[in-house]
Every structure is written in structure tokens, then in C-alpha cells.
Amino acid sequence: MASARWGNADALGKTQGKAAANGFKAHVGTDVDTALDEEISVTFANIYDSRAGSEALPDNPGDVFVDSAYRGNHFRDAGCAKDGIPWIVATGMWGRDEKETLSKPHEWNQPIHRLRGRIEKKFGKWKRCYGFSRMLWRGLAKAAVQVRLTAIAYNLKRTMNILAAAVFW
Template identity: 75%
Template sequence: MKLAEALDDRASFRRFCGFAANEATPERTAFVRFRRLLVAHALDRTLFETVTMQLKAKAVTVKTGTLVDATIIAYASEDDVDARWVKHKGKRAVHGFKAHVGADADTALVEEVSITSANINDGKAGPDALPDNPGEVFADSAYRGNYFRDAVRVRTKGGIPRIVATGMWGRDEAETLRKLHEWNQPIHRVRGRIEKIFGTWKRCYGLRRMRWRGLAKAAVQVHLTAIAYNLKRTMNILSVSA
């Protein structure tokens, strides 16, 4: 396991994990047992929420909005009974899971995460990715419909849905297209920030594929990735404001 190797090799990792220079570090099997305990007691979400709450307190900002979106994460083995196939127009079919994410629109800190099979509709799972008091909620057209809109307005106590529209009614085509563009353009500009989060997860944190079998273990992998990302993101925010 790379973490065990890094603890033996890098002083920065040892300091972060609280090991003295001459102290023995756990073997690979210790981390495997730790992961199993996280799964068995469903503590990965609690760990994510606790760390994120502490980080948000450090990176103090005024809450103005929330980005909501989902990303598909493939699983190498097709015999995972919890994974599912999904096919989007113009793209190849993928077998795996989906991470539904709610992130702060200003700091890009991930606030909520929900993990499902890949075939679950974004709009149906989207409410589970909404934090409390989300402000304006920016989402793409997959979140159209009353189910998600009602969750934004009611469950989060007054959130404001800002969802990409695919069409508008109007008698004059040119005028209607202009209004559609005016509605969608500012949403696209803000909502696009969440794509950078997914890109960082997959490019820098190894989340292009799920490494562990089953939905519960997939949730652990995503939650641990979100924690690592939030730690790094908070360090960047604090370094800029210092």
C-alpha cells in the first residue's frame, strides 16, 4: 500500500500522521483492517463530516451558493453486484458507481457526498448532496424537475434553484433563444467550477476507478478522497488569505 510506503519514506507524511522520526509505522495490513472497520461501522461519512466541519471553520467565508453535480467512477470488475451499467449519448457505456457532490460555490470545498450505483438518476439522488442552507444551487439540466427543485426550496429551508434550462416558451424564436442564453450563461459560468473538483479527484487522487468491491467500500474511497481534497484546498485558501 502506497500510504505505508510513504510513511516509511517521507518525513512530511510521518509528521502529518503524528509519528516520531524513530517510531515504527503500521504495516500494510493495519490500514486494511482500519478500512474494514470504517466500512463495518459506517464511520467514513462521520469522518468526512467531522473533518469538513473543522476545515470550513478555518476557511471562513460568507455562504452564497452551492454547486451540485455527479461524476461516474468505473469499476474494473463487472461482477460487482452493487455496480451498474450506464450509457450517455455519445459516450461509451460505463460499469461502476456515481458520486453525487455538493460543493461551496466560492471556496470549492466539498460539503456533501452521496454514492450510488452508476445508473441512478442525478435529479433523484441530488437532494442527498445538498448541504444545509445552500443559498443558490447551481446545477445542469439533469436536475430539472420538481423533485430536485422542491428539495432545494423546502428541505434546505429556502434554497434557490439555478438549473440549466433546455428550452423556453415564446412566440418569437430569436427573443426566446436570447432569454434562454441569458438564463443559462451565468449558471454555466458558476456550475463549471465543480468539474475542476472531479478532474482533481481523478487526475491527482486516483479516483478514475474504484479499487474496492461493493457500494459501502466505494463510499469509503470517495469519502477519503473528498477529505484529502478538502485538506489540500483549505491549505490553498489559507495561504492566499495569509
């Protein structure tokens, strides 16, 4: 049985309402059960998530839960090619009956949002505790090193917490 995965991108260097700056995105494939990072891809911030996110998919990923930025045929086809089942957040729908139309995305997104909240906390921890709110070096290769070092530090700390909980119980 394959465990579920979550892919996400966090843009560094771009903020809403301000002029765009050079930045990078980290696409992270995470195990939902343990919240450990398994696959990482780093791209420039101006590349669409749906094009670059498939690089963070492990082999045989099982269910893949992603947010609406990964909507598109490119990511869906890449997920299906690796025997994954993509679950993409639905953002808007058209229909004649408003009540029925609004209930469809709510029903579809409910299982996705439960898992999404667990994984989004990881990016907050990366920024708050590991200094991931800005890049230390310039260049894609050096940004990828920083992202991977941050993921290693997070995985080590998370593994210690998982093992401590297992021993305690």
C-alpha cells in the same frame, strides 16, 4: 447570508457510445466561494440524478446551482424544503421567434455557467491527481469510502492553498 452551492454527479463505469457497466455516481455539495466539499452522496449509476442529488444538499443551502441532470420536481421540491433556491441549467426551449427563444436560455444560464466552470475543475483534479477515474473496491459502501477519502484529500490540499494565499496577501 447563505453562500451558493453546486451539486454535481460524475459517473464512474459508464461511458458514452459504449455498453453500460456497473458504476457509481458521486453527488457533491460544494461551496462556490472556497470550492470545498460540504456534503457527499454516492449512488449507483443507474439512479437518476434528480432523485439522488437532494441527499447532497446541506441544511439551508441558499442558492443551489446544478446542471440539467437535476431537472425535475423531486430535486426542486427537496431544495425548496431546505430553504434553497434551485438554479437549474436550461437546455432547450420551444417558441415561435427563434432569436427570442434562443436568448432566454442564454440569459438564464449565464450566471450558472460562470460558477459551473469552477466546480467542474474539481472533478478533473479528482480524476487526474487523486486516482478517481476508477473505483478501487466493489460495492456501494466501499465506493462511498473512496469518494469521501478523495474529498478529504482535496479539501485538505485546497484549505492549505487558501490559507497560504491569505498569509501571502
